[in-house]
Amino acid sequence: MQTYKAPLRDMRFLLHEVFDGTALASRPGEESLAPDLIDSILEEAGRFVEEVLAPLNASGDEEGCHYENGVVRTPKGFKAAYDLFREGGWTALACDPEYGGQGLPECVNKLVEEMICSANLSFSLYPGLSRGAYQALRDHGTEELKRRFLPKLASGVWSGTMCLTEPHCGTDLGMLRTRAVPQEDGSYLLSGNKIFISAGEHDLTENIIHLVLARLPDAPAGSRGISLFLVPKFLPDEQDRPDARNGVLCTAIEHKMGIKASATCQLTFENAKGWLVGAPHRGLAAMFTMMNSERLSVGIQGLAIGEAAYQSAVAYARERIQGRSLSGTKNPDQPADPIIVHPDVRRMLLTMRAYAEGCRALGLWVAQALDTIERSAEPAAREKAEDFTALMTPIVKALFTDLGFEAANLAVQVYGGHGYIRDHGVEQYVRDARIAMIYEGTNGIQALDLVGRKLGAHYGRLLRGFFHPVAAFIAAHKEDAAIGKMVHGLEKAFGALQLATAHIAEAGMRDPEEAGAAASEYLRLFGLVALGFMWARMAKTAAAKLANGADEPAFYHAKLTTARFTMERLLPQAGALYLAIKSGKHAMMALEEAAF
Numbered sequence: 233m234q235t236y237k238a239p240l241r242d243m244r245f246l247l248h249e250v251f252d253g254t255a256l257a258s259r260p261g262e263e264s265l266a267p268d269l270i271d272s273i274l275e276e277a278g279r280f281v282e283e284v285l286a287p288l289n290a291s292g293d294e295e296g297c298h299y300e301n302g303v304v305r306t307p308k309g310f311k312a313a314y315d316l317f318r319e320g321g322w323t324a325l326a327c328d329p330e331y332g333g334q335g336l337p338e339c340v341n342k343l344v345e346e347m348i349c350s351a352n353l354s355f356s357l358y359p360g361l362s363r364g365a366y367q368a369l370r371d372h373g374t375e376e377l378k379r380r381f382l383p384k385l386a387s388g389v390w391s392g393t394m395c396l397t398e399p400h401c402g403t404d405l406g407m408l409r410t411r412a413v414p415q416e417d418g419s420y421l422l423s424g425n426k427i428f429i430s431a432g433e434h435d436l437t438e439n440i441i442h443l444v445l446a447r448l449p450d451a452p453a454g455s456r457g458i459s460l461f462l463v464p465k466f467l468p469d470e471q472d473r474p475d476a477r478n479g480v481l482c483t484a485i486e487h488k489m490g491i492k493a494s495a496t497c498q499l500t501f502e503n504a505k506g507w508l509v510g511a512p513h514r515g516l517a518a519m520f521t522m523m524n525s526e527r528l529s530v531g532i533q534g535l536a537i538g539e540a541a542y543q544s545a546v547a548y549a550r551e552r553i554q555g556r557s558l559s560g561t562k563n564p565d566q567p568a569d570p571i572i573v574h575p576d577v578r579r580m581l582l583t584m585r586a587y588a589e590g591c592r593a594l595g596l597w598v599a600q601a602l603d604t605i606e607r608s609a610e611p612a613a614r615e616k617a618e619d620f621t622a623l624m625t626p627i628v629k630a631l632f633t634d635l636g637f638e639a640a641n642l643a644v645q646v647y648g649g650h651g652y653i654r655d656h657g658v659e660q661y662v663r664d665a666r667i668a669m670i671y672e673g674t675n676g677i678q679a680l681d682l683v684g685r686k687l688g689a690h691y692g693r694l695l696r697g698f699f700h701p702v703a704a705f706i707a708a709h710k711e712d713a714a715i716g717k718m719v720h721g722l723e724k725a726f727g728a729l730q731l732a733t734a735h736i737a738e739a740g741m742r743d744p745e746e747a748g749a750a751a752s753e754y755l756r757l758f759g760l761v762a763l764g765f766m767w768a769r770m771a772k773t774a775a776a777k778l779a780n781g782a783d784e785p786a787f788y789h790a791k792l793t794t795a796r797f798t799m800e801r802l803l804p805q806a807g808a809l810y811l812a813i814k815s816g817k818h819a820m821m822a823l824e825e826a827a828f
């Protein structure tokens with residue numbers, strides 16, 4: 233059985249005790265969102281996902297989506313669940329009040345997103361893509377497009393997609409062929425084929441708004457000749473009701489490894505009417521608004537699956553009895569002890585826990601920066617937050633999804649053979665988690681973005697937003713009686729990261745292939761240090777709470793113990809990663825292509 237309870241206590245700990253999330257979240261001149269209000273929203277979201285979405289996770293996986301003559305049906309129960317989701321206002325949570333949204337900050341929205349993804353990753357993709365489409369349209373659309381389409385996306389009666397991928401081009405979007413021909417009325421007619429389009433066709437909403445990358449007739453070759461268009465499935469009438477069917481057709485859905493209840497569609501555009509979003513030939517820049525938002529959300533998917541897998545594995549490890557504890561029988565009334573007594577099982581459980589709680593903290597730190605970008609009146613604060621988000625986006629996307637997949641895999645291992653068979657549902661987590669490492673730019677491409685674009689940007693300015701607070705924290709706490717030893721572990725790993733950064737800056741300048749060869753290990757090293765920093769901050773808060781005689785000492789002790797585990801058992805990997813990075817490209821590039 234998949235086990236999932238929304239981790240509300242941990243969310244409250246982060247929001248109210250580690251970060252001052254609610255203060256940052258308020259708009260200038262607005263009252264701070266009261267912590268009680270945020271807590272009750274999170275509780276309500278937790279209840280909804282546990283009662284409505286989680287029960288459809290395994291059945292949706294079993295049944296999958298159905299395709300017939302261009303029509304896609306989602307699995308049983310999905311439509312009713314989506315209606316409840318929409319009526320509950322969940323699609324509008326972080327949308328702007330002027331378009332019917334609730335205007336809640338990202339740091340609350342991302343926590344809700346996590347719960348939705350833990351409960352049912354396939355379901356999450358339907359409203360998930362709408363959120364990215366909403367943001368791209370809000371930031372780059374004309375007033376007319378915003379007025380007509382944003383309220384529909386916010387209310388969830390219409391949903392969104394992002395249409396980039398074509399059969400011959402995935403990563404290299406410069407090769408895309410879909411064409412857009414300008415019409416006299418200011419609209420465009422689009423023709424071409426897109427594949428792998430999540431939520432490209434389904435029965436949950438009355439209309440679907442595709443954001444499509446295509447080329448204008450006079451477009452220069454490559455990625456500088458791509459424009460962004462809004463193409464609805466049904467063209468809206470004067471009252472903005474879905475009217476004539478547009479020339480976009482779903483020709484098939486993909487049969488795939490996981491997220492089987494999410495419709496992954498092949499779409500054909502045949503003289504489909506659309507409107508330009510943003511400037512001609514500047515579509516990739518506009519689409520990046522959507523892609524950056526989606527990249528953070530995909531990272532949250534990884535964390536979410538890791539959390540769900542962890543909870544299932546703990547429940548199983550408590551009840552499965554096998555063997556005796558190495559330190560003496562723990563369960564004399566039974567023929568064996570529960571497997572949670574064994575060090576190796578604990579290694580797996582604690583690794584999963586360190587990943588999930590560490591990633592949640594890191595995700596929240598980044599979400600706060602998103603709120604600063606949106607809401608701060610201070611240009612300098614906004615610039616700092618933009619730098620930080622730009623730096624951390626590839627790390628959140630790739631690290632969280634790598635760790636989420638590792639955690640799902642560990643959950644199967646905790647279950648042994650019972651994890652590999654379908655009955656318990658943890659193998660679904662492995663299959664579902666796998667895609668998050670691929671879509672929204674593969675994790676390899678995220679690593680290249682980090683070393684190729686982010687490190688060197690503005691002569692290394694982006695790094696300050698991470699390096700300065702880590703260095704300041706280490707200096708302030710390395711002699712601390714309660715957490716000083718842990719901070720030493722962080723200091724060592726941070727030292728490896730600084731050396732690796734200097735190495736890549738120097739070697740990459742000389743030879744870009746050197747940076748490419750080091751990129752994935754560098755992202756992992758950076759991510760490990762970021763997790764270590766989050767755990768050090770959580771440990772500091774927990775130690776202070778215990779020193780002040782806080783309620784729930786077991787919660788804070790568990791935080792301190794998991795922080796220690798992170799520093800002692802996970803962070804030492806930093807040294808090995810540094811050595812691999814420093815070894816250079818030779819071993820990777822020396823083999824002739826024919827010798828593979």
Ligand SMILES: Cc1cc2nc3c(=O)[nH]c(=O)nc-3n(C[C@H](O)[C@H](O)[C@H](O)COP(=O)(O)OP(=O)(O)OC[C@H]3O[C@@H](n4cnc5c(N)ncnc54)[C@H](O)[C@@H]3O)c2cc1C
Pocket residue numbers: 394395396397401402403404427428429430431488496667670671672673674675676677680
């Ligand atoms: C279930 C699912 C849902 C999806 N949803 C959407 C969607 O909603 N909208 C959409 O537009 N797309 C969607 N995609 C497509 C997805 O984003 C692409 O599959 C992904 O970006 C990778 O492109 P590709 O599959 O063509 O792989 P390729 O680009 O062919 O890459 C293959 C391998 O080569 C590596 N590689 C490629 N170029 C480089 C390089 N320059 N340097 C180093 N390594 C490189 C990649 O990292 C990868 O390991 C979806 C895909 C799936 C499977």
